[in-house]
Structures are given as structure tokens and as C-alpha cells.
Amino acid sequence: MTLDLMLECCTAEGVTVSVEAGKLVIAGQPAALDEWRPLLRSFKADLLALLGDALVLVEQRAAHFVRQHVGPAEAQTLALRLQTRDAHRDERRLCLECSHLFDTARTHRCAQWRQAGHAGPQLPRELPIILQRCKGFHLADLKPGALPIHTTRPANNARPAICLEGSVP
Numbered sequence: 001m002t003l004d005l006m007l008e009c010c011t012a013e014g015v016t017v018s019v020e021a022g023k024l025v026i027a028g029q030p031a032a033l034d035e036w037r038p039l040l041r042s043f044k045a046d047l048l049a050l051l052g053d054a055l056v057l058v059e060q061r062a063a064h065f066v067r068q069h070v071g072p073a074e075a076q077t078l079a080l081r082l083q084t085r086d087a088h089r090d091e092r093r094l095c096l097e098c099s100h101l102f103d104t105a106r107t108h109r110c111a112q113w114r115q116a117g118h119a120g121p122q123l124p125r126e127l128p129i130i131l132q133r134c135k136g137f138h139l140a141d142l143k144p145g146a147l148p149i150h151t152t153r154p155a156n157n158a159r160p161a162i163c164l165e166g167s168v169p
Helices: 003-012 030-042 044-051 054-067 072-087
Strands: 016-020 023-027 101-103 108-110
Touching (some): 003 030, 003 044, 016 044, 023 030, 054 072
Antiparallel strands (some): 016 023, 101 108
């Protein structure tokens, strides 16, 4: 059972599940709560991530986009657009959300460009901010200083080494 299906079943049985101040809150009829509480507890961390405080997520996304060389106003707009996307359960993603995107202030490059179906690693200027489906997508860590999955932490201050599939850094 997926989390979305679990939440739909809870709603159908009169149990509401929400997040307030970082805590999972369930409410409803006592009999339904007794039935759903053990299962909801076992998926607490996943439910918190799925239903987490929307404002915190918007701020984290906007900060991540700014680190990706997007202007602060546009980063905030994109983060709010993703909040709407999530509310509609749209599975499309932005390249800017992907851990395989590496960029400079002038260019965006995709480490999974073949799998994504692009002609080469360099992406067209507007592509990273267009919602799309991508076979090579992997969600980036939104924490500041997190390295993309395709890099290794360098021993010195040099640029991270790119690891190709099957190679050792």
C-alpha cells in the first residue's frame, strides 16, 4: 500500500492525518483511530516527510534553487509552483530538483543526459525550470552543502570528481 493510498483509505474511514509543528496529528472517530493508529505510527517518518510543514519545504526549495544560481524572486516563485504541483499530486519534476544537475552561473549540465533523452549533457537555458518527466531523475538533498549523488567529497578544496556509473572515484 502506498502512502497516498493509505491516506485516501484513512480519509474514507473518517480519519484525518496532518502535520502541525513537525508532529503527526491524527483525528477522527475513536474506533477508526484505534484501527489506523498502529499502521500510521509505523510509517510516521514517511508521513511527516510527505505531509511536512509546507512553508518549511517552500523555504528549503527556494534556498536550494538560489544555490543553483536562480535569482531569489524566481526561486521563491518556483518553490511555490512546486507546492501547487505537490498538492495536485503531479509527478513531473524540475531539473533544478535533481541531484544529477550540475551548474555554473552560465550553464546547466545533466549527468544523466542519455537516460533523460537529451542530445548532450548541456541543457537548454530554460529547461531546468520546466516541469517534466525524466527517467534519470533523482531527488537532490535540499540541505545546504549537500553534495549531489554523482560527486565525491574532495580531499582538498578542488572541484568534486565526477563518478561515472561503475567507476571508482
